[in-house]
Amino acid sequence: MTKNNATIVEKVNTHIVNWLKNYATAARVNGFVIGISGGVDSALTSTLCAQTGLQVLCVEMPIHQHKDHVSRGREHITQLKNRFPNVSSVETDLTPVFESFKSQVPADFDDAKLQLTLANTRARLRMTTLYYHAGVHGLLVAGTGNKVEDFGVGFYTKYGDGGVDISPIADLMKSEVFELASFLAVPDSILKAQPSDGLFGDEKTDEQQLGASYDELEWAMLAAENNESPANYSDREKEVYAIYQRLNKANQHKMNPIPVCSVKNL
Template sequence: MLIKDVADKLTKWLETELEESGAKSFIVGLSGGIDSAVVAALCKRVRPNDTYGIIMPCYSNPQDAKDAQLLEDALGINVKTVVLDEVFDVLLSKITDECYEDNITNLTFANIKPRLRMTTLYFYAAKYHGLVVGTSNKTELTVGYFTKYGDGGCDLLPLANLVKEDVFELAKILGVPEPIINKPPSAGLWSGQDDEKEMGITYRELDDYLKTGQAEPRVKKIVDELNRKSEHKRRLPPKPPKF
């Protein structure tokens, strides 16, 4: 299927989901990365005046917020910025005596950030009677490269059936600014974080495996193990049988 047809079908799907839900707007967390930019652009097609992009820096690279802000000028998306540094500090001071500076790359600490962002997005969803639109793609979902009840907390996942390569193609036809398309993929949980280095494989290797089912043993082992370990992220909490 041509990528333009994919864009049109996703636009129609988002429109149908919004109408059936009775909601009036879309709420998207803008990270400055390509996935959130593509999702925001798709939502903008459906609700030009009721798509809200929320930028939520939390001890983040300042460049990420600047890149996210590009969408306001390029696509005309309503953008709001909520700085979560102080909120993060206060929460951390209540739950631990450990210093954040000594634990910057510790996921126990870093995953607080996307969970604060999820809370913020649902505030705006309630305020604007909207749906929170998630930004994870098939590649990330397969290996669990998202935070449970953080960026994994959403109402819709329009990119769930698209690998990373498809997202890049969508970005080009949706008018996503070049600086966003060209930047190295990163979850942005700490300065210098790199998706591919953290996973141990490239997105190309991962995409090829998902599309063909074939991969060299090293890639297959990494993907299969990440998929197994992250299974709990992709399902609702288990319930006991009726007694």
């Protein structure tokens, strides 16, 4: 998409909405279920799904959630339900489930590894919850990952927020997500908030976790796709490019199909 080009943005919106509706109709399901985090990706995805006219269930799944994430998510759900009669919502408080799980597993490990593993556990509990709601209502789980996260740096949890049926915004860069979300009147509180996965119960931003902003990572992703040489980059550009390359290589196990050991030629 091109910045400030309303015609192109509207065309992308219409294309994704039609794609969603056609896919759901062919799959003979009733609509979509989306986990609402208070972030721009889930806000955009749910708004796109709502435009299909099919059933849309927005699910809040707090696990020691930061109050700002909760308030932004609820503001978005309220707005979406006021705009679209096909949207409903439900809250499934997973904090007791998470605490019960923690009480049943050993915890005497390196703290950094333990905290990351528990963060991923949160995402996997949420995936299980979304598929429960999808199953009982006959819905598809709509993914909320964008292009940089899903195919650039692999910034998602395998079998967590990466466990979905369809990915409507996975061909959009983060900047394009913001552009389309703004066009669709997603609340300003979400558009202005620093992106955060909310998996650590605080306001730790994605940029703090990744070491680079989404704008920087978009640049690095395009540079890598174009096989550009970093020889003439500034010091910061070289640093960002190295971050992108490291994350992209480390997370190939998320982006590539599961390896299958073939025995047919034995």
